[in-house]
Amino acid sequence: MIYDLAPDYVKSIAPYQPGKPISELARELGLEEASIVKLASNENPLGISPKALEAMEGALQDVARYPDGNGFAFKQAIANKFGVDMSQIVLGNGSNDVLELVARAFLTTETQAVYSQHAFAVYPLVTQAVGAEGVVTPAKDYGHDLIAMTAAITPNTRVIWIANPNNPTGTLLNRAELYSFLKDVPKNVLVVLDEAYDEYLADDLKSSSVEWLKSFDNLVISRTLSKAYGLAGLRVGFALASTSIADLMNRVRQPFNVNSVAQAAAVAALADDEFVARSRALNTAGMMQITQGLKRLGLDFIPSFGNFVSVRVGNAADVYQGLLQKGVIVRPVANYGMPEYLRVSIGLAQENARFLKALEEL
Numbered sequence: 140m141i142y143d144l145a146p147d148y149v150k151s152i153a154p155y156q157p158g159k160p161i162s163e164l165a166r167e168l169g170l171e172e173a174s175i176v177k178l179a180s181n182e183n184p185l186g187i188s189p190k191a192l193e194a195m196e197g198a199l200q201d202v203a204r205y206p207d208g209n210g211f212a213f214k215q216a217i218a219n220k221f222g223v224d225m226s227q228i229v230l231g232n233g234s235n236d237v238l239e240l241v242a243r244a245f246l247t248t249e250t251q252a253v254y255s256q257h258a259f260a261v262y263p264l265v266t267q268a269v270g271a272e273g274v275v276t277p278a279k280d281y282g283h284d285l286i287a288m289t290a291a292i293t294p295n296t297r298v299i300w301i302a303n304p305n306n307p308t309g310t311l312l313n314r315a316e317l318y319s320f321l322k323d324v325p326k327n328v329l330v331v332l333d334e335a336y337d338e339y340l341a342d343d344l345k346s347s348s349v350e351w352l353k354s355f356d357n358l359v360i361s362r363t364l365s366k367a368y369g370l371a372g373l374r375v376g377f378a379l380a381s382t383s384i385a386d387l388m389n390r391v392r393q394p395f396n397v398n399s400v401a402q403a404a405a406v407a408a409l410a411d412d413e414f415v416a417r418s419r420a421l422n423t424a425g426m427m428q429i430t431q432g433l434k435r436l437g438l439d440f441i442p443s444f445g446n447f448v449s450v451r452v453g454n455a456a457d458v459y460q461g462l463l464q465k466g467v468i469v470r471p472v473a474n475y476g477m478p479e480y481l482r483v484s485i486g487l488a489q490e491n492a493r494f495l496k497a498l499e500e501l
Contacts, residue, residue, distance in 0.1 A: 140328050141196045141261045142317045143275050144397065146270060148248075148270045149267075149268065151267070153259065153474075154270075155264055156474065157180065157274075158177070158442055158470050159177075159179060159463070160177075161175045161177050164463060164466070164468060166299060169249065170466055175466045175468065176466060176467045176468065176486065176490045177468045177484075177495045178467065178468065178469050178478060178483045178484040178486050178491075178494055179468045179469050179470040179482075180371070180470070181336075181366060181445065181482060181484045182366075182369070182371050183367060183368070183371070183418055183419060183433050183446075184421065184425075184485070184487045184490065185369060185414070185417060185418050185455030187370060188368065188414040189407075189414075190406065190411045190414070191368070191370065191404040191407040191450070192399070192404075192494055194403040194404050194406065195373075195400050195403060195404045196438075197403065197428040198399050198400045198403035199400060199408060200400060201399060202400065204399070205395055205399075206395050206398050206402055207399070207402065208394050210230045210397055210402055212349055212402065213230060213285075213405050213406055214230065215376055216405070216406045216409045216410065216469075217409065218378075221349050221379060223349065223376075223379055224382065226382045226386075227352065227379055227380055227381065227382055228378070228379060228385060229378040229380065229385050229388045229389055230375075230376075230377050230392070230396065230397045231349055231375070231377055231390065231392075231396065231397070232393075232397055233363060233365060233375060233376070233490065234361045234363035234376035234377075234378065235261050235376075236374075236396060237361050237362060237376050237377065237378040237388075238261055238265050238331065238377070239260070239357060240264070240388040240392055241272070241378075242298070242390050243269060244388050244390070245297050245329055245390040246266060246269045246271035246297055247271060248269070248271075250272070250295050250296070250298075251271060251273070251293060251295045251297065252266040252271050252272070252296070252297065252298040252299070252300060253273065253274045253276075253292065253298070253299045253300070254266070254273065254274075254275060254276070254299070254300040254301075255275070255278055255282070255283040255284065255288065255305075255475060256275055256277050257278045257281055257305070257307070257308050257421070257475050257476055258278075258283070258301075259300070259305070259306050259307075259333065260474065260475065262300040272295070273358070274291050274293075274296070275310055276290075277289050278308075280310065280312055281441050281449075282305055282306040282308060282312070283301055283302075285312065285317075288301075288320070288417075289320065289323050289324065289440035292324070292325065292328060295455050296446060297327075297328060297329060298328070298329045298330075298331060299328060299330050300331050300333065301330065301332050301333065302333040302335070302373075303317070303332060303333065303337075303346065304339075304340070304443070304444040304445045305338075306335065306447070307338070307449055307470070307472045307477070307482045308443070309441055309442065309443050309447060309448060309449065309476075310441065310442075310443075310444070312346075312379040314345075314347060317332075317346050318346075318349075318351065321351060321354075321355050321358065324357065326356065326357055327357070328357060329357050329358075329359060329399050330355070330357055330359070331359045331361060331383070332346075332358065332359065332360050332361065333347065333361045334346075334360060334362055334446040335361070335362070335363045335365070336366055336367075336446060337362070338367035338368070338418070338419065339366070339367060339409070339418075339422050339444070340444060344444065349379060351443035352379060352380070352381065353472040355380045357381075357384075358380065359379070359384060360378060360379040360380070360476065361376065361377075362376060362378070362379070363376040364404075364405050364408055364409075366446060367415050367419065367422075367446070368405075368408040368409075370392075370404055370405065370408060371419070373400065373404055373405075374397075375401040375402070375404070375405045376451065380387050407413065414471075421468050421485075421487075422446045422485050424488070425486060425487070426443065428488060428491045429448060429483065429485060429495065430442075430448060432495035432498075433450055433495075434485070436495075436498065436499055438450050438452060438498075439450060439451040441459055446484060446485045447483060447484045447485060448481075448483060448485070449472060449482045449483075450481055450482075450483065452479065453479055453496075454479075455471055455472075455473065455477075455478060455479055455480055455481050456471060456473065456478075458481060458498070458501055459471045459481055461497075461501045462481075462494075462497055462498065462501065463498070465497040467493060469481045469482065469483045469494070470482040
């Protein structure tokens with residue numbers, strides 16, 4: 140009876156399925172954890188910035204106290220790096236938290252949110268969690284079709300979710316088409332531009348999203364420190380938006396949603412441009428290594444601008460299980476409407492080679 144008290148839109152949610160942890164596979168197959176290669180969750184194979192690690196160690200001395208609920212130092216670091224006012228910043232327990240804050244602040248059971256086929260799984264999750272209607276537009280070459288997304292807008296539309304680059308397909312919208320789209324979207328519809336993988340882009344491929352905040356009051360930019368910055372385990376992200384939108388998001392934000400160790404690490408990580416440059420260079424080389432290996436094996440893949448690539452292997456469920464047996468964890472993406480594909484994260488050179496060898500054997 141208690142279960143039935145929950146609204147139907149909550150009971151029908153399919154929970155997010157993360158990549159399989161190394162420890163879980165080790166328990167299941169009796170493998171040594173050190174022998175397992177995990178290329179499933181788009182993590183940074185370099186680990187974290189030494190400067191961030193040092194900052195974390197210093198912050199550990201004060202964990203008996205609550206963190207700064209306003210995140211002053213973290214917001215100041217973001218403001219200085221991106222040239223925005225601190226009132227335009229919303230801190231999140233990872234960028235997923237930021238996406239949920241948008242949904243809680245702007246969506247209701249009477250409204251709609253638009254997102255693309257094959258787009259990040261959290262968009263339908265946060266939309267459904269507040270009872271809003273999700274409107275899925277067909278993908279174009281596995282990426283966002285902005286014309287279709289514009290056409291899907293109705294008087295009930297409140298939010299449009301866009302990932303750029305997109306996860307899990309790695310596709311990228313160029314600067315001109317994104318800007319044109321923003322001009323076409325009604326001003327009473329919020330556009331959330333999720334740029335979780337922006338740091339992996341070459342400078343000439345990046346959008347001018349932060350500059351666009353001056354022209355579009357309905358734009359929200361979502362960023363994370365889980366990818367190129369290597370802080371996935373700390374769960375820290377942020378949003379940039381107009382002051383009025385940020386104010387509303389902060390009203391539904393949980394107090395102390397970014398812990399003190401994460402805040403200290405984030406401040407140091409944002410200042411370590413050299414570490415991010417090394418991460419980008421490693422990713423570029425690893426992407427070439429893996430895609431050349433896939434070509435050699437005669438396998439189709441979706442050209443990617445992230446730190447991962449989706450490859451068509453046929454019976455992906457069987458290939459996934461076969462890779463697990465060989466101690467290699469990748470990510471099945473059947474829940475994204477791609478049952479023939481597996482997504483593999485870019486790792487260290489030896490990890491990439493291990494994946495390609497195991498795939499070739501299968």
